[in-house]
Amino acid sequence: MHLASAVDPQLADLSNKLIYSAMVVYTLAMFAHMIEWTFGSKGAVAVRSTEQAGSLGETVAAADRKAAKKVTVTVAGAGGGTTTLTRTAIAGEGATVVTTGRGAEEEDGPGAAGTSVRADLAGRIAVSLTVLALALHGGGIITRGLSVSRWPWGNMYEFSCAFAFAMTAAYLVLLAAKKKVRWLGLPVVLAVLLTLGIATTVLYTDSEQLVPALHSPWLAIHVSTAIFCGGAFYAAFIATLLYLGKESFEKRTAAGLTTGPLGTSASIWRRLPAASTFDKLSYRINALVFPLWTFTIIAGAIWAEAAWGKYWEWDPKETWSFITWVAYACYLHARATAGWKGRKAAYLALAAFACWLFNYYGVNIFVTGKHSYAGI
Structure with missing residues (x-):
């Protein structure tokens, strides 16, 4: 970007509106993540493991809800090998863990190994809202820079907006890379809202030259x-x-x-x-x-x-x-x-x-x- 002396007030105002719009969508994403965490106690991992065993003529014994118990079932694989499924329950609705003969392990959790249908839907909605918020957020940063024809991080307000953008982008990149980090969505969105809240109230400065x-x-x-x-x-x-x-x-x-x-x-x-x-x-x-x-x-x-x-x-x-x-x-x-x-x-x-x-x-x-x- 090249330096210029003029400030475009329309672009500066558009930037502010985009940042505030992004905050609204981030807030909706936060509530969606909270729903995912609230209703995510029954894992889809347990459902998948039971269905797999049933399809091969095997059943998994019900875990005792009043005491920790492990049930292991060995089933025949399609290629002639075997697969070991282990289900662990701890005092009530315990964590469900499925391990295979290769030693892999999946844990139930928000966006980790799956969750209930309702919670999983809430998590997917949260991620979609986060993507939309990031687009609005990025538009606010770009229009801020265009309003003064320079890089948009010349003061703490602009730096904070860019910093919050980087946090969200890093989280979404991890998700796009097929990493099981949807559990990171709630703390990331909370931090982004806090950072933008401080930026728009305490740190805000009008669009101006460096x-x-x-x-x-x-x-x-x-x-x-x-x-x-x-x-x-x-x-x-x-x-x-x-x-x-x-x-x-x-x-x-x-x-x-x-x-x-x-x-x-x-x-x-x-x-x-x-x-x-x-x-x-x-x-x-x-x-x-x-x-x-x-x-x-x-x-x-x-x-x-x-x-x-x-x-x-x-x-x-x-x-x-x-x-x-x-x-x-x-x-x-x-x-x-x-x-x-x-x-x-x-x-x-x-x-x-x-x-x-x-x-x-x-x-x-x-x-x-x-x-x-x-x-x-």
């Missing part, structure tokens, strides 16, 4: 990578939180504790993937994005030299970007060399994300420096 220091091609490079990293770090953060909750639930279940928010009666935790799944997902996302965050800092230093004559001056934004880099480096190092897994690693990951969050909101709003482009 300050001279931002007139650089590095705006597209440096800020774009920072936006992508923020969206990925948030996804890892959600996975870490869910790991901590699921891990506590699994421990209480193993100990026979059935009361409290993490007891075996908490059906939502039963329907989520295993704790180890969240732990691995968080680590993989952080490990994948860390090199890009490193590049973001390096690109920022190159831009600083072009704008201010020095690569590094320990400006508050530079300092906290480096602190965030060190925090994530410590987390990855602990996982790779010290063998840290589970809660200790999760706490490090949460601390690293807290540094990133403060670097974005805290430094931009409450600390004065050369990167004070919040516009508020």
Whole structure:
């Protein structure tokens, strides 16, 4: 995009309307996801396994609802081999797990291994609404940039809109890649609504031209990578939180504790993937994005030299970007060399994300420096 002095008020107004429209559709998607989580207690995995056994002349014994019980059935396969189906029930409507002779495992849960017909329909509607919201959201970002003929992330309002867009896009890309992460839809939509809510109320600024220091091609490079990293770090953060909750639930279940928010009666935790799944997902996302965050800092230093004559001056934004880099480096190092897994690693990951969050909101709003482009 080329710089221009004029601002197109009609495009700027259209941008605002598209962002607000996207928020409305995101809200509808949130309610649809909540319906999926509420009515998703009976899994389609159990239905499929029973139908498969029945079609081959086998029946699966009913699990005792008052005590944990496992039933294993071996059925003949079409190619002459055998398949082992295992059904586990835990005190009432327990989690249903189906394993095959190859050791594969599927867990019941929102968008994981399937759910009830009503909940599955709600989940599909939620995803469709999220796609529509993303289209409106993207239109709002594009028209914002067109209204001033520049890249649309010159202040915190614009950056927040782009950051929320990146979170949603990353989630939908995972779904398109056939990953079983529909359970991520609810926390993603909640975070997007929170981010856009803060952007449109606290951080909003009228469409205007950039300050001279931002007139650089590095705006597209440096800020774009920072936006992508923020969206990925948030996804890892959600996975870490869910790991901590699921891990506590699994421990209480193993100990026979059935009361409290993490007891075996908490059906939502039963329907989520295993704790180890969240732990691995968080680590993989952080490990994948860390090199890009490193590049973001390096690109920022190159831009600083072009704008201010020095690569590094320990400006508050530079300092906290480096602190965030060190925090994530410590987390990855602990996982790779010290063998840290589970809660200790999760706490490090949460601390690293807290540094990133403060670097974005805290430094931009409450600390004065050369990167004070919040516009508020």
